[in-house]
Amino acid sequence: MALLAGSAMIVPAATAGASTFAGASAAGASTFAGASTFASGSTAAGGTGPLVPSVALAAPGAPRRSVDVGVPSGATAASVQVVLTPSDPAGLQTLVSDLYNPASPLYHHWLTPARFDAMFAPSATTVAQTEAWLGGRGLRAARTSTFALTARASTGQVDRAFGTEYHRYRTPTGVTGLVAQGRPLVPAGLASRVAAINGLSTLPAYTSYSRLRPGVLHPAATMHPAATLHSPGATLHSPGATLH
Numbered sequence: 001m002a003l004l005a006g007s008a009m010i011v012p013a014a015t016a017g018a019s020t021f022a023g024a025s026a027a028g029a030s031t032f033a034g035a036s037t038f039a040s041g042s043t044a045a046g047g048t049g050p051l052v053p054s055v056a057l058a059a060p061g062a063p064r065r066s067v068d069v070g071v072p073s074g075a076t077a078a079s080v081q082v083v084l085t086p087s088d089p090a091g092l093q094t095l096v097s098d099l100y101n102p103a104s105p106l107y108h109h110w111l112t113p114a115r116f117d118a119m120f121a122p123s124a125t126t127v128a129q130t131e132a133w134l135g136g137r138g139l140r141a142a143r144t145s146t147f148a149l150t151a152r153a154s155t156g157q158v159d160r161a162f163g164t165e166y167h168r169y170r171t172p173t174g175v176t177g178l179v180a181q182g183r184p185l186v187p188a189g190l191a192s193r194v195a196a197i198n199g200l201s202t203l204p205a206y207t208s209y210s211r212l213r214p215g216v217l218h219p220a221a222t223m224h225p226a227a228t229l230h231s232p233g234a235t236l237h238s239p240g241a242t243l244h
Contacts, residue, residue, distance in 0.1 A: 048129050048189035053163070059180045059200035062169040066203075069168045072178060074156025078166070080199035081150045082130060082141065085192070086120035095119075121146050126193050133187050137161035147195075162186075162197070169203060177203035 042051045062068075086092045098106040111119070130149055134141040139151035139161045151158075155166045155178065162184035170176045180200040 042185075048133060048187035050188055051163075051185040052188045052191065053183035054186045054191055054194075055183055057186060057194060057197050057200075058183045059164070060203075060205065062177075062179050062203060063171050065172045066169045069170055069176070072155055072166055072168050074154060074159070076155040076166070076178075077152070078155045078158045078178070078199060079150065079152045080139070080158055080197060081144070081148050082134065082194060083148050083196040083198065084122040084126060084130065085195045086147070087122055087126075088120055092120050117146050122193065126190070129187075129190060130194075133190060134161070158199075162200070164200065171203065175204065177201065179203060 095106070095111075098104040099108060099110070101107055127143065127149070131141055131143075134149065134151055137160070138157050139153055141149040141151040144150040153161075158180070159165050162180070162182075164180040164182040164184055166178045166180050168176060169179055178201065184197055184200065186194055
């Protein structure tokens with residue numbers, strides 16, 4: 001089966017993570033307890049400039065009528081995944097369009113995973129700088145896919161690393177999960193190369209498409225690099241993710 005690995009998942013452009021929805025608190029990251037050590041303006045390891053708060057990468061807010069049940073123990077287990085952008089975002093968008101355009105000579109000419117990585121993988125410099133940034137903030141990250149680095153730590157470590165503060169929420173349906181309050185601090189020199197920080201919210205993503213006409217994509221839909229696109233059926237998918 002032909003495969004285009006790592007190309008695209010349809011997600012709202014305002015997402016804070018690969019499968020989450022925007023709506024996080026707008027409070028400044030440095031207002032939370034424990035964030036002062038990593039306040040905005042600190043310099044990131046790896047020569048990527050000062051740390052700056054990112055609205056785009058903030059965790060989504062909890063669903064309406066959810067109850068904040070407090071701050072979890074700082075020793076609570078957590079896992080965050082930093083997803084990097086493709087090295088040529090415009091080229092990737094063009095490629096995906098061509099793959100589905102019957103008039104294009106590239107129509108259904110799927111790439112192998114190796115070819116896709118050769119064309120769009122983040123540069124070795126970007127990966128090294130991301131590892132240095134996370135390591136300098138106390139998170140030991142390992143590259144778990146072409147586009148992602150994952151760190152397993154405690155909520156306290158994640159809070160200190162990103163200048164956020166996890167809160168535990170209970171949704172109206174009884175589901176409980178963690179949501180990091182505040183805008184995560186990222187190096188200014190890497191901000192445009194980080195597509196998402198997954199794990200700042202562990203609640204399921206909710207949205208409503210009841211007002212959309214059948215067959216119409218969400219108006220804020222965009223392409224995300226952390227998923228895969230394959231044939232036959234041209235199914236957009238990602239391990240552990242859903243097509244919104």
